[in-house]
Amino acid sequence: MNVLESILSRRSTRSYQSLPVEQEKLEKILEAGRCAPSGGNNQTAHFLVIQKEDVLKKLVELVQNAFAKMEVYDGMYKSIRNSILQSKKGNYVFHYNAPVLIVVANQKDYGNNMADTACAVENMMLEANDLDLGSCWINQLRWLNEDPTLVAYLKELGMQTDERVYASVAIGYPETVDGLPLRKALERKGNKVTWIL
């Protein structure tokens, strides 16, 4: 699949098979993420590749607990609002039960932390699509990236003291009839272009 084909056909996958992802494919995905550009070539992203079921369950529990304690308000960003409301009901699984979650941390005092992380995640999603894997950007761990309980647990997993989570990405085989990602291109009505000639 060439670059533009992968870009145009990438879609968010929100339902996964429990099937594990081959190590060889994960290594290609990590290579794509690690080779993203970084501000001043700093290369300070840190990829935590989580496949252990107990760890994923624990994260689901901690994320649900954190959101359940929060209150919604008028004008709140709709996805955060949904996370809170679903967590209060006690059935919130933030990573859509994907078998792999790649958490991307970066230096908390570094001005390019979000930009560098986003480039790495985009690269990983494009490569996953090329490998017939589905993926979905996960914002929840960033929204909670100063939650003390979550920070403490992520440090147990290897996150460093000066790092925080800026994004994560769920990866796995999609729960579709053929097991392949849905690839029908989604129309862009926004993202407008102004030509200055």
Added chain:
Amino acid sequence: MNVLESILSRRSTRSYQSLPVEQEKLEKILEAGRCAPSGGNNQTAHFLVIQKEDVLKKLVELVQNAFAKMEVYDGMYKSIRNSILQSKKGNYVFHYNAPVLIVVANQKDYGNNMADTACAVENMMLEANDLDLGSCWINQLRWLNEDPTLVAYLKELGMQTDERVYASVAIGYPETVDGLPLRKALERKGNKVTWIL
């Protein structure tokens, strides 16, 4: 070029030929940017594609003026420091004289503005590489994205009142012997991976 090939061979181009970029290639690059994912599928990125020489010159002047007024301090991010010091000398061209500058604005009060913009820019750089064009992420207009003079000028160009610049990207044919981008993959010593199995 397949996805991973473009990711691994993309390099920052900091010297450009004055040759214009074909409209057909620019449209593919914009398509790549517009098809990047966005939080909640918001699609609020706004791409200002600048090729007009007078406009690029004016931006260079305004950026240099803005930096020249700033002072450096110990521990300042090195690239901002360099921008200030070069601007004070009066010879700062922040976009490396590329014939095309794509400025990406987004909603200033939207929590995913930086992440969405970064994905769009990464897509555009990967597609540019596939089309034998060089590119370079440009942070300067983001660093100055509350500078009143620059905001006013960008609004003249079409930026909306509720938008600010989160990144821009220089694009053009590289000033190399063969006119093709330098594609030797750069080793990643950082961007570490922690496997949690």
